[in-house]
Structures are given as C-alpha cells and as structure tokens.
Amino acid sequence: MTENNDLxxxxxxDIVRKFxxxxxxxxxxxxxxxxxxxxxxxxxxFNSNLPWITFGRLRPLHTNAAIFAFAGNAxxxxxxxxxxxxxxxxxxxxxxxxxxxxxxxxxILSAAxxxxxxxxxxxxxAELEWPIDIAITVVWVVFAVNFFGTIAIRKQRHLYVALWxxxxxxxxxxxxxxxxxxxxxxxxxKSYPVYAGIQDALVQWWYGHNAVAFFLTTPFLGxxxxxxxxxxxRPIYSYRLSIVHFWALIFLYIWAGPxxxxxxxLPEWAQTLGMVFSVMLWxxxxxxxxxxxxxxxxxxxxxxxxxxxKFLVAGITFYGMATFEGPLLSIxxxxxLAHFTDxxxxxxxxxxxxxxxxxxFAIIYYLVPKLWRTELYSKKLATTHFWFAxxxxxxxxxxxTSAGITQGLMWRAVDQQGRLVYPDFVExxxxxxxxxxxxxxxxxxxxxxxxxMLYNLFMTLxxxxxxxxxxxxxxxxxxxLGTGHRKLEGLATVFSVLAFFAILVGSVIEILPTLNLDKYxxxxxTVKPYTPLELAGRDIYVREGCYYCHSQQIRPMVxxxxxxxxxxxxxxxxxxxxxQWGSKRTGPDIxxxxxxxxxxxxxxxxxxxxxxxxxxxMPNYPWLAEDNTDFLILRKKLSVMRVLGVxxxxxxxxxxxxxxxKQAQEIAQKLAxxxxxxxxxxxxxxxxxxxxxxxxxxxxxxxETLGSVPQL
Amino acid sequence: MGHDENDGIQELDNPLPxxxxxxxxxTIIFAFFYWIHYTFTNAPDLQGExxxxxxxxxxVRKNSGGDAGGGGSGGALPAESEEQLAAxxxxxxxxxxxxxxxxxxxxxxxxxxxxxxxxxxxxDKFWIHGKGTRKDILAVISGGVKxxxxxxxxxxxxKEELYSSAAFVFSIKGKNLPGKPPEGNEVP
Numbered sequence: 010m011t012e013n014n015d016l017x018x019x020x021x022x023d024i025v026r027k028f029x030x031x032x033x034x035x036x037x038x039x040x041x042x043x044x045x046x047x048x049x050x051x052x053x054x055f056n057s058n059l060p061w062i063t064f065g066r067l068r069p070l071h072t073n074a075a076i077f078a079f080a081g082n083a084x085x086x087x088x089x090x091x092x093x094x095x096x097x098x099x100x101x102x103x104x105x106x107x108x109x110x111x112x113x114x115x116x117i118l119s120a121a122x123x124x125x126x127x128x129x130x131x132x133x134x135a136e137l138e139w140p141i142d143i144a145i146t147v148v149w150v151v152f153a154v155n156f157f158g159t160i161a162i163r164k165q166r167h168l169y170v171a172l173w174x175x176x177x178x179x180x181x182x183x184x185x186x187x188x189x190x191x192x193x194x195x196x197x198x199k200s201y202p203v204y205a206g207i208q209d210a211l212v213q214w215w216y217g218h219n220a221v222a223f224f225l226t227t228p229f230l231g232x233x234x235x236x237x238x239x240x241x242x243r244p245i246y247s248y249r250l251s252i253v254h255f256w257a258l259i260f261l262y263i264w265a266g267p268x269x270x271x272x273x274x275l276p277e278w279a280q281t282l283g284m285v286f287s288v289m290l291w292x293x294x295x296x297x298x299x300x301x302x303x304x305x306x307x308x309x310x311x312x313x314x315x316x317x318x319k320f321l322v323a324g325i326t327f328y329g330m331a332t333f334e335g336p337l338l339s340i341x342x343x344x345x346l347a348h349f350t351d352x353x354x355x356x357x358x359x360x361x362x363x364x365x366x367x368x369x370f371a372i373i374y375y376l377v378p379k380l381w382r383t384e385l386y387s388k389k390l391a392t393t394h395f396w397f398a399x400x401x402x403x404x405x406x407x408x409x410t411s412a413g414i415t416q417g418l419m420w421r422a423v424d425q426q427g428r429l430v431y432p433d434f435v436e437x438x439x440x441x442x443x444x445x446x447x448x449x450x451x452x453x454x455x456x457x458x459x460x461x462m463l464y465n466l467f468m469t470l471x472x473x474x475x476x477x478x479x480x481x482x483x484x485x486x487x488x489x490l491g492t493g494h495r496k497l498e499g500l501a502t503v504f505s506v507l508a509f510f511a512i513l514v515g516s517v518i519e520i521l522p523t524l525n526l527d528k529y530x531x532x533x534x535t536v537k538p539y540t541p542l543e544l545a546g547r548d549i550y551v552r553e554g555c556y557y558c559h560s561q562q563i564r565p566m567v568x569x570x571x572x573x574x575x576x577x578x579x580x581x582x583x584x585x586x587x588x589q590w591g592s593k594r595t596g597p598d599i600x601x602x603x604x605x606x607x608x609x610x611x612x613x614x615x616x617x618x619x620x621x622x623x624x625x626x627m628p629n630y631p632w633l634a635e636d637n638t639d640f641l642i643l644r645k646k647l648s649v650m651r652v653l654g655v656x657x658x659x660x661x662x663x664x665x666x667x668x669x670x671k672q673a674q675e676i677a678q679k680l681a682x683x684x685x686x687x688x689x690x691x692x693x694x695x696x697x698x699x700x701x702x703x704x705x706x707x708x709x710x711x712x713e714t715l716g717s718v719p720q721l
Numbered sequence: 722m723g724h725d726e727n728d729g730i731q732e733l734d735n736p737l738p739x740x741x742x743x744x745x746x747x748t749i750i751f752a753f754f755y756w757i758h759y760t761f762t763n764a765p766d767l768q769g770e771x772x773x774x775x776x777x778x779x780x781v782r783k784n785s786g787g788d789a790g791g792g793g794s795g796g797a798l799p800a801e802s803e804e805q806l807a808a809x810x811x812x813x814x815x816x817x818x819x820x821x822x823x824x825x826x827x828x829x830x831x832x833x834x835x836x837x838x839x840x841x842x843x844x845d846k847f848w849i850h851g852k853g854t855r856k857d858i859l860a861v862i863s864g865g866v867k868x869x870x871x872x873x874x875x876x877x878x879x880k881e882e883l884y885s886s887a888a889f890v891f892s893i894k895g896k897n898l899p900g901k902p903p904e905g906n907e908v909p
Binding site: 091094095097165167169170235238239244245246247248249250251253257272277278281282284285286288289291292293295296299303336423425426427428429432433485488565566567570571576604605606607609610613620621622623683684 | 726727728729730731732733734735736737738741744745748749751752753755756759760766767768770771774775778779781782785826829830838839840867868869870872876877879901
C-alpha cells in the first residue's frame with residue numbers, strides 16, 4: 010500500500026521518455042523515406058524497379074510516418090508530460106498509458122509493413138486497411154479514457170488553455186477517423202469505403218484537412234502554450250486572446266475541407282463554403298502566433314542565447330506563414346494556379362518541417378535535460394542543428410513554390426492562336442526537375458541537422474544519471490470557480506461537450522446533404538459500372554498509388570479542356586469506391602485517358618515509360634507483367650460493390666471471374682498480335698490496361714458548354 | 722492580470738490587438754458577401770465561366786485565321802490540293818525539319834525510322850487511311866484516329882510543324898524498312 014502511495018506522489022515520466030524515443034526513431038525513418046521520395050522525383054531510377062519502394066507505395070509510408078509516428082509520438086510525449094503537471098496528478102492509469110504507447114507503436118509497425126506491400130485504401134493520410142483502422146480506434150479510445158480520467162481526478166480545478174487544445178484534439182480526431190473509415194471488408198486486408206465519388210471526396214477532405222487541423226495544429230498549439238512560457242519563463246501575453254482564438258479556430262476549421270476540391274465536380278455551394286471558411290481562419294490562426302510571439306516581449310535577448318527559444322520562435326513564425334498561405338491558396342483564383350502543383354507540397358512542408366518539426370525539436374531539447382536531470386551536452390550543437398533546419402526548410406520551400414508556380418503557368422499557357430503553348434505534359438515536368446534537386450538539397454540539410462540532434466541527445470544521455478521520479482509537490486488550494494469562461498474552465502465535461510458541438514456544426518451542414526447523392530445526379534446521364542476486369546485493374550491502380558502522381562478530375566478551365574477534354578462530372582465518379590481524383594499532378598490527369606492510346610502503348614509505357622515518352626520520370630512497373638490477377642476474388646468484390654449500391658446484375662456477380670478472364674483473353678490476344686509477348690492474359694498488366702482504357706469511357710457526359718472546340 | 726496557478730505559468734490579459742480584430746472582422750464580412758454573391762445571385766457558376774472562356778477562345782481562334790495548325794478543323798482534309806501541297810513540301814529542308822518533329826512527337830509510336838511500333842509502319846506500301854497521298858497523310862496527322870490511339874496533332878503542333886512532319890512521312894514512304902508487319906491496303 011505504501012508503495013502505491015509513493016507512486017501517486019510522483020509523475021509518470023517513464024511514459025514520456027518512451028514517447029520521446031519513439032518520436033526520434035520514427036522521425037529518422039519518416040525523414041529518410043521523404044528523402045528517398047524526393048530523389049525518385051529528381052531521378053526516377055531511385056524507384057529501383059522494386060515494388061515496395063516505388064514512389065506510389067513510398068509516399069504513404071513517408072506521410073504516415075511523418076504525421077502519425079513522428080508528430081504523433083511528439084504530441085503524446087508533450088501531452089503526457091504537461092497534462093500531469095497542469096492537473097497536478099499522475100496519469101489516470103499507468104496500464105492505459107502503456108497500452109496506448111505499445112498499441113500506437115504496433116500500429117506504426119503494421120503500417121510500415123503493409124504500406125510497402127501495397128495494402129491501401131487509396132485515401133490520402135487514411136491509407137491503412139480496415140484491421141489497422143480498428144486498432145487505431147481502440148488505441149485512441151484508450152488514450153481518451155486515460156486523458157479524461159486524468160482530468161476527472163485532477164487536483165487543479167481550472168483547465169489551462171493547453172488542455173483545451175488537447176481536449177479538442179482528442180474528440181475531433183476520434184470523430185474524423187471513425188467517419189472517414191467506414192468501409193466494407195472484402196477480405197482480410199482489402200475493403201471498399203461506403204462513400205463514392207463526390208461523397209467520398211468530401212468526407213475524405215473533411216478528414217484530410219482536419220487531420221492537419223486537429224493532429225498537426227491544435228495539439229501543437231496546446232504544446233506551445235505550455236512549453237513556450239516554461240522555456241522563456243514569461244507570462245502568456247493574453248488570456249482573452251487565447252479564448253477567442255481557440256473557439257474561433259475549432260469552430261471554423263472543420264468547414265474548410267472543400268478547399269481541397271475547388272473546381273472539382275463537388276457541388277459549388279460546398280466549394281464556396283470551403284473557400285470562405287478558409288479565409289476566415291486566417292485571423293484565428295494568427296491569434297495563436299501572436300499570443301506566442303508576444304509572450305516573448307521584453308525577453309528577445311533569449312533569442313540570441315537560447316537555442317530552445319530559437320526553435321520555438323522560428324516554429325511559431327512558420328506557423329504564421331503557413332496559416333497565411335493556407336487561406337491564400339483557398340481563394341479560388343489562386344487555387345486555380347496552385348492546385349495539383351508542387352506549390353502545395355511546399356506549403357505542406359513549411360507547416361510540417363517548420364511548425365511541427367521545429368516545435369518538436371524545441372520540446373525535446375527542453376524535456377530531455379529535465380527528464381534525465383542533467384544538462385544538454387552542447388548548446389552549440391543545438392544551435393548548429395537550428396541553422397541546418399532553417400536553411401533546409403527555406404531551400405525546400407522556395408524550390409517547391411517556384412516549381413509549382415512555373416508548372417502551373419506552363420499548364421495554363423494558351424497562345425494567340427488559342428492553342429496550348431506546352432501541349433506535351435512531360436515538357437512541363439522536365440522544366441522543374443532541377444528544382445527537384447534543390448529540394449533534395451533542402452531535405453538533406455534538414456536531416457543533417459536532425460542527425461546532429463541525435464548525436465547531441467546521445468551524448469547527453471550517456472552522461473545522465475539514472476532518472477528519479479519527480480514528486481508532484483504542493484497542490485495549490487482550490488481557487489474560486491469564477492464566472493463566464495473562467496467557470497467553464499472548471500467544468501471539464503461541459504467544456505468538452507461544447508467543443509464537440511463546435512466541431513459538429515460544420516461537419517453536419519457540409520456532409521449531410523451529399524449523403525443523398527441522387528440529388529446531384531443528372532438522371533439523363535447514365536454511367537456504366539466497371540467490368541470485373543476493370544475493377545481488378547482499378548484495385549491495382551489503388552495498390553500502386555498511381556493517384557499520388559495522377560489526378561482524375563478535369564477542372565472547368567479552358568486550358569484543362571484543351572489538354573484533357575470536357576470537365577469531369579458528378580456522374581462519372583458515382584461508382585468510385587474510393588474516389589481517385591488525386592491531389593497532385595506529377596503526371597497528367599488521366600480521367601479521360603481511355604482509348605487515347607492503343608493497348609500496346611500502355612503495355613510499353615508501364616514496362617518502361619521512357620520507351621514511349623523520352624525522359625519521363627514515371628517509375629517502371631515490370632512486376633505487373635509477372636504477377637497474376639486474382640480472378641477468383643472478383644465475385645466477392647462485385648458483391649461488396651453491389652451492397653454499396655453499384656448496379657451489378659446477378660449474372661455478372663455469379664460469373665465475375667469468367668467475364669474477367671474472357672476480357673483479359675481478348676486484350677492479351679490483341680497485345681500479342683501487335684507485338685507484345687504472348688501469354689499475358691492472366692497478368693495484372695492486362696487488368697490495369699483494361700481499367701485505363703475504361704477511364705472516361707463509361708458514359709460520356711453531354712456538355713454543351715464546349716461548343717465546337719475539338720477534343721483531343 | 723490573469724491567473725498563475727497553472728504549474729507556475731502566468732497569464733496576462735492584454736486586450737486583443739486592434740489590427741488583429743480588424744482582420745478578423747474583415748474576413749468575416751468578405752466571406753459573407755462572397756457567399757451571398759456566389760450562392761444567391763445569378764453570378765456565373767463554374768460551368769458558366771467556362772462557357773464564357775470557351776466562347777472567347779473560339780473568337781481568338783477565328784481571328785487568328787488559318788494560321789493555327791488545323792486549329793479547330795478537327796481532321797478535315799487540308800484546303801490545298803495535292804499539287805499545291807507538292808509545292809509546299811518541296812523545299813529541301815522541309816522534310817529535314819519534319820524529321821526533327823517526328824523524332825520528338827511521333828517516334829515513340831512509329832519508331833525512330835518510322836518503321837512502326839505501337840503505330841503502323843509508315844515506310845511500307847500499305848495504308849490504313851487513304852492511299853498515302855500528301856493530302857491523306859496530312860489529314861490523318863491533323864485529325865488523328867481517336868479510337869485507335871493516333872492523336873489529332875492539329876491541336877498540338879503549329880501549322881509549320883504539321884506540314885513538315887507530313888512532308889517527312891511522305892519522304893520515307895516506300896522505303897520499305899523492316900519493321901511492323903503491313904496493315905491496311907496495298908497501294909501501288
């Protein structure tokens with residue numbers, strides 16, 4: 010019994026130390042995966058003809074590792090450390106803390122195995138297949154119980170602003186993850202989302218955008234509110250500002266998702282809402298930046314002497330830059346230029362490396378000496394790390410923004426005769442390849458800085474004594490409950506419920522109307538579902554992550570109509586579970602690539618893109634001509650699709666595999682006759698070709714707006 | 722002065738900066754009017770804007786006269802007669818210029834020498850479209866064969882490039898390079 014009492018007199022810092030180690034380990038992996046991906050863009054042979062590290066499979070590994078493993082573990086370390094201190098109690102349950110820790114690391118490991126193997130939903134930042142989705146839900150609930158349990162047993166009546174942000178994070182991430190992951194399993198590691206087309210797009214970007222908001226923004230703002238005043242030993246600038254910007258931020262953020270879908274076939278009212286709410290987010294976001302920077306008023310000298318303050322100030326400044334650029338990029342006319350280009354990649358990394366990265370480094374430099382009761386091995390090395398990181402980020406950002414603007418302008422350039430100036434897509438790619446090399450340089454600098462940090466921490470720990478638990482110490486006597494917002498801070502349950510409602514409003518208003526898809530369909534335009542073979546091909550497309558480089562959504566703009574054909578319609582993706590509109594055009598849009606080229610062209614292109622498009626940077630896919638299509642599972646796939654509302658007939662269902670084999674036979678025979686190797690009928694390449702040839706061919710929309718302009 | 726019971730962190734209670742408030746209210750007002758404008762008035766929607774832009778493009782194309790490759794002719798036969806084309810193709814460097822275009826745009830499908838790859842052998846005596854006259858060649862290059870994967874080049878090449886590539890194809894006709902087996906009808 011006495012031992013137990015001892016335990017309750019100290020904070021659990023073991024768990025914080027574990028999360029820090031995990032953050033550093035997975036940070037290294039995330040950064041190296043990013044570097045390899047950057048190299049693949051600059052020089053395609055880095056794809057190495059190996060399925061599991063081709064760009065399409067490496068990119069989700071990189072993003073998941075960066076967001077959920079690196080940033081995730083950093084958040085948990087900071088939350089576990091600061092929450093206990095702000096509430097003057099040990100965590101609710103050490104067991105739950107450990108289940109949370111090990112569960113999360115297992116999820117990361119399973120992601121590290123399954124993503125390279127090609128198991129993927131085909132939805133960005135939500136790629137992990139259904140068993141892992143369930144595990145994420147369980148672990149997140151464990152975290153929530155542990156966190157709210159700690160709030161319940163708190164010794165400190167009022168919740169400090171950092172905790173408000175943690176509460177919003179935990180509630181919202183749960184809602185986002187659960188609703189975006191509703192899917193129907195086909196087999197152990199394959200499922201189809203219940204949403205299709207514009208629905209799926211809307212739900213996905215409601216999730217995707219708010220993963221940025223509630224995984225990479227709100228928790229980090231919470232961390233800033235704790236670690237900045239601690240590290241600088243200064244009072245927070247304005248309590249009032251923290252109230253206003255907190256509630257404005259969480260209420261407004263949830264609406265902004267559709268700014269990822271401007272000019273798409275998503276109904277326009279939703280696009281307009283996405284844009285205007287993004288614009289309104291500017292000031293609330295800057296509220297956080299101001300409160301951070303002005304907290305340092307009067308102690309700017311620390312900026313010269315203390316590397317931790319350097320990291321914090323630079324991190325907060327990058328936050329300000331990214332949250333100014335975000336609303337700017339959401340303005341339709343700016344978006345028209347920037348969307349699908351590397352400008353967006355630059356924007357994201359300004360936020361991820363600048364805000365999340367630098368803030369994480371600051372917190373770790375602050376925490377490690379504290380938790381191990383020692384001094385940092387070298388302040389000078391920390392400052393060196395800082396400069397490597399800053400120059401790395403700046404080079405990255407500048408090169409990608411220029412690449413994006415350059416390519417965006419080339420795509421839209423129309424000459425005086427009304428023709429595209431750069432009709433050859435690959436020409437616009439080759440123009441920016443030098444900038445891809447600059448990105449490699451930027452990323453390398455950032456990683457060198459990180460390596461310096463690892464060395465510095467290693468040396469620090471080598472000299473550190475065995476850590477002893479920190480005692481909780483005196484508990485302040487309970488303050489008056491107070492009135493107004495102050496009172497609310499004392500009522501944790503009411504506070505959490507209000508936060509939940511704040512994020513619910515925008516979600517419901519935007520998503521609910523599109524759940525009834527019929528409203529947006531033109532009944533005179535019918536679209537045929539994919540044949541079984543095409544569906545098999547589509548799953549290969551999803552598995553290989555082609556959508557990280559190719560969009561399938563033609564925007565209603567002159568240059569797009571000239572380059573790709575009539576704008577995409579709602580009907581065309583109505584059976585697409587999941588939608589594959591994509592968010593980046595490293596290669597051209599392929600919404601209407603069907604019948605553009607002969608089958609043999611695709612065969613040669615997939616085996617070696619450079620054999621038909623000299624200098625292309627697309628990877629080779631030789632394994633598609635070696636691996637067999639799984640025909641037998643097609644019946645199951647079609648039946649799941651039918652449950653989801655795709656109108657397959659009984660006959661198609663019963664004969665799915667036979668129909669597919671027949672279609673494959675025809676394609677393979679034609680390929681062989683044209684000079685490709687024989688015997689391809691069972692190979693995946695044939696299924697993929699059938700899918701590519703079906704794109705844009707499933708019911709062509711009549712489109713009067715196009716007048717007599719010929720389509721290519 | 723705010724509170725200081727949060728693990729020793731103090732909070733001041735400075736007023737909200739004026740410029741910040743102005744920005745916040747400004748964006749809200751902008752958002753409101755923008756939303757009203759695009760949701761409730763008859764401002765053109767995206768399709769409407771596209772239509773206006775396409776009409777403008779149409780006008781530009783008309784005004785720029787025939788200079789735009791096939792610009793909009795969509796594969797109709799060239800206006801010139803076979804004799805006029807013969808004169809146009811005649812200058813010595815025509816076919817040489819065409820060779821450059823061919824290497825860049827056509828070789829990926831027709832092979833570097835035109836002996837066929839994905840697309841047919843252009844050096845044999847067999848023609849799928851027409852009889853291999855200058856007019857026929859120019860027509861198929863401009864208009865393409867959409868369903869068979871031959872792009873319509875009138876949209877992508879200038880008139881100059883279009884004519885020189887046709888001149889080049891005409892110049893290699895009948896060289897009978899070994900390549901893709903014959904397709905189409907034999908033309909003596």
